[in-house]
Amino acid sequence: DTAVSQTPKYLVTQMGNDKSIKCEQNLGHDTMYWYKQDSKKFLKIMFSYNNKELIINETVPNRFSPKSPDKAHLNLHINSLELGDSAVYFCASSHRAAKETQYFGPGTRLLVL
Amino acid sequence: AQTVTQSQPEMSVQEAETVTLSCTYDTSESDYYLFWYKQPPSRQMILVIRQEAYKQQNATENRFSVNFQKAAKSFSLKISDSQLGDAAMYFCATFPASGTYKYIFGTGTRLKVLA
Numbered sequence: 001d002t003a004v005s006q007t008p009k010y011l012v013t014q015m016g017n018d019k020s021i022k023c024e025q026n027l028g029h030d031t032m033y034w035y036k037q038d039s040k041k042f043l044k045i046m047f048s049y050n051n052k053e054l055i056i057n058e059t060v061p062n063r064f065s066p067k068s069p070d071k072a073h074l075n076l077h078i079n080s081l082e083l084g085d086s087a088v089y090f091c092a093s094s095h096r097a098a099k100e101t102q103y104f105g106p107g108t109r110l111l112v113l
Numbered sequence: 114a115q116t117v118t119q120s121q122p123e124m125s126v127q128e129a130e131t132v133t134l135s136c137t138y139d140t141s142e143s144d145y146y147l148f149w150y151k152q153p154p155s156r157q158m159i160l161v162i163r164q165e166a167y168k169q170q171n172a173t174e175n176r177f178s179v180n181f182q183k184a185a186k187s188f189s190l191k192i193s194d195s196q197l198g199d200a201a202m203y204f205c206a207t208f209p210a211s212g213t214y215k216y217i218f219g220t221g222t223r224l225k226v227l228a
Contacts, residue, residue, distance in 0.1 A: 041152075
């Protein structure tokens with residue numbers, strides 16, 4: 001009965017590889033988000049989808065591509081991984097884009113070697 | 114642009130005592146929301162408390178309460194009767210009621226609870 005789940009929880013990979021992180025929410029929410037938390041614990045939004053449509057696209061490299069096959073899923077694909085991509089990536093969801101509390105997944109720790 | 118400042122990188126509190134974590138923010142929005150999230154070593158981001166800016170009454174959730182000073186743009190979190198399980202990173206965040214649909218987080222305060 002997990003509300004927001006992410007897979008995998010840990011991801012160790014080599015520079016240059018392509019990897020995906022999956023997120024699913026079973027809360028019936030319309031809006032989903034991806035955040036990046038760097039080594040200094042700073043959390044910054046990357047993307048947001050509302051009803052499968054992209055509504056937030058912060059300044060991130062175009063190697064990062066979100067995909068939302070349906071309202072309950074928001075996946076993050078990263079091409080040509082770089083050392084600086086090492087971070088914890090959090091997925092979150094909310095009932096609506098505005099006003100609503102966001103519920104976070106457990107995070108995916110990505111380590112690029 | 115909205116900014117959130119948490120000026121205390123680290124705080125310590127004795128078990129059963131009270132501690133206050135400070136947060137100030139800057140926003141041009143007239144309507145917005147404020148949150149405190151807790152991140153224990155498990156990394157999970159857990160909502161602690163939420164405050165609507167249009168409400169004058171300070172939000173309270175069990176041992177957690179806020180002191181919301183809208184004119185001063187201050188939103189501090191008070192934890193009463195601190196427990197060992199309260200040890201975590203605490204993040205303050207703002208969220209506009211319209212427009213950008215995104216949280217702006219502070220840099221966090223690490224809270225240590227001493228037995």
